[in-house]
Amino acid sequence: MRPNIKNIAVLTSGGDAPGMNACIRAVVRTGIYNGINMFGVLQGYQGLINNNINPMDARSVSNIIHLGGTILKTARCLEFKTEEGLDIAFANLKARDIDGLIVIGGDGTFTGAQRFAKKHGVKVIGIPGTIDNDLSGSDFTLGYDTAINTVIEAIDKIRDTADSHDRLFFIEVMGRDSGCIALRSAIASGAEAVLLPERETSVDELVAQLESGASTKKSSSIVIVSEGHKDGGAYDIAKKVKERFNHYDTKVTILGHLQRGGSPSSFDRILGSRLGFAAVNEILKGSTMQMVGLRGNEIHTTSIEDALTKHSFKLENDLLEMTKVLSI
Numbered sequence: 001m002r003p004n005i006k007n008i009a010v011l012t013s014g015g016d017a018p019g020m021n022a023c024i025r026a027v028v029r030t031g032i033y034n035g036i037n038m039f040g041v042l043q044g045y046q047g048l049i050n051n052n053i054n055p056m057d058a059r060s061v062s063n064i065i066h067l068g069g070t071i072l073k074t075a076r077c078l079e080f081k082t083e084e085g086l087d088i089a090f091a092n093l094k095a096r097d098i099d100g101l102i103v104i105g106g107d108g109t110f111t112g113a114q115r116f117a118k119k120h121g122v123k124v125i126g127i128p129g130t131i132d133n134d135l136s137g138s139d140f141t142l143g144y145d146t147a148i149n150t151v152i153e154a155i156d157k158i159r160d161t162a163d164s165h166d167r168l169f170f171i172e173v174m175g176r177d178s179g180c181i182a183l184r185s186a187i188a189s190g191a192e193a194v195l196l197p198e199r200e201t202s203v204d205e206l207v208a209q210l211e212s213g214a215s216t217k218k219s220s221s222i223v224i225v226s227e228g229h230k231d232g233g234a235y236d237i238a239k240k241v242k243e244r245f246n247h248y249d250t251k252v253t254i255l256g257h258l259q260r261g262g263s264p265s266s267f268d269r270i271l272g273s274r275l276g277f278a279a280v281n282e283i284l285k286g287s288t289m290q291m292v293g294l295r296g297n298e299i300h301t302t303s304i305e306d307a308l309t310k311h312s313f314k315l316e317n318d319l320l321e322m323t324k325v326l327s328i
């Protein structure tokens, strides 16, 4: 029997990610289709605390499937990390008789959701929405595919000028302590080398790789640096390499926040729709503290705890091996 759930709220939290709007649309419409009153919380957990919670209908999510960002806005909310913040947020939900909360966000969002659910018994379902792809239990997080497409479009343009000027470029990409964006972007853009937070790559090794390319008539090279690399960012690494390897003029590009914006790819629109639909159905079954995710092209649930703690970085080792082989 379906638990007696009448009101569900949805929010987006942490870094925005392309596909969040497609996901909000799916959540709101699936809820309404099932006779639920749907609410949108503005600015993530900050909106729960500030009581910024508004009813949504099917038309509130019209014409957003193709938009980047999030119509619900997002925030990094320090107050929600305090006991008082959790209590205020709960009081605001209770005042509206909201019995279920769907959070779209990354590892921080899930950590907060878990504390909130444990403390106040609210039914919470998580949807993995972050460009970083740093959660277990979903092969892809929402926004990751679009971010990679954005990155390779930028790298392609840099390659044009790198090649014309015979230059070596160090390009820094996002991902916090996850090298997923860097690795896939390196393969898709044909980069000469990639530096990842999860792997030690010495400057010696990198220089040897670049030397080998130069000795076989490579006239330009692209090195992708993941922002979380232990030896520092792209500027630091470029400086160290330059001291030892001087075949090319060297330049650095930090791609920055352009990686988080833009219209979602078809993959992220479909993923957002599937995950939003699945999240509402989970909450209507009475589930709580679960994440819905994509595994092998099927939707599965994973406990939020496992999504966070069994956090094996999802680096595809075969891709890493390939970067070395395909860039000779």
Ligand SMILES: Nc1ncnc2c1ncn2[C@@H]1O[C@H](COP(=O)(O)OP(=O)(O)O)[C@@H](O)[C@H]1O
Pocket (backbone or CB within 6 Å): 013, 014, 015, 045, 075, 076, 077, 078, 079, 080, 081, 082, 105, 106, 107, 108, 109, 110, 111, 112, 113, 115, 129, 130
């Ligand atoms: N330990 C925690 N307790 C409560 N809330 C948390 C906790 N950690 C993170 N959050 C909430 O989740 C928000 C989003 O986390 P953040 O790490 O910034 O982004 P993401 O969810 O994309 O990883 C934080 O701003 C904060 O409001």
Ligand SMILES: O=P(O)(O)OC[C@H]1O[C@](O)(COP(=O)(O)O)[C@@H](O)[C@@H]1O
Pocket (backbone or CB within 6 Å): 014, 015, 016, 106, 107, 108, 129, 130, 131, 132, 174, 175, 176, 227, 260
């Ligand atoms: O926009 P901000 O606050 O500078 O955060 C930058 C960080 O956010 C991200 O773009 C996304 O991370 P989250 O999904 O954890 O928020 C990271 O790749 C990057 O390190």
Ligand SMILES: [Mg+2]
Pocket (backbone or CB within 6 Å): 014, 106, 107, 108, 130, 132, 134
């Ligand atoms: Mg995160």
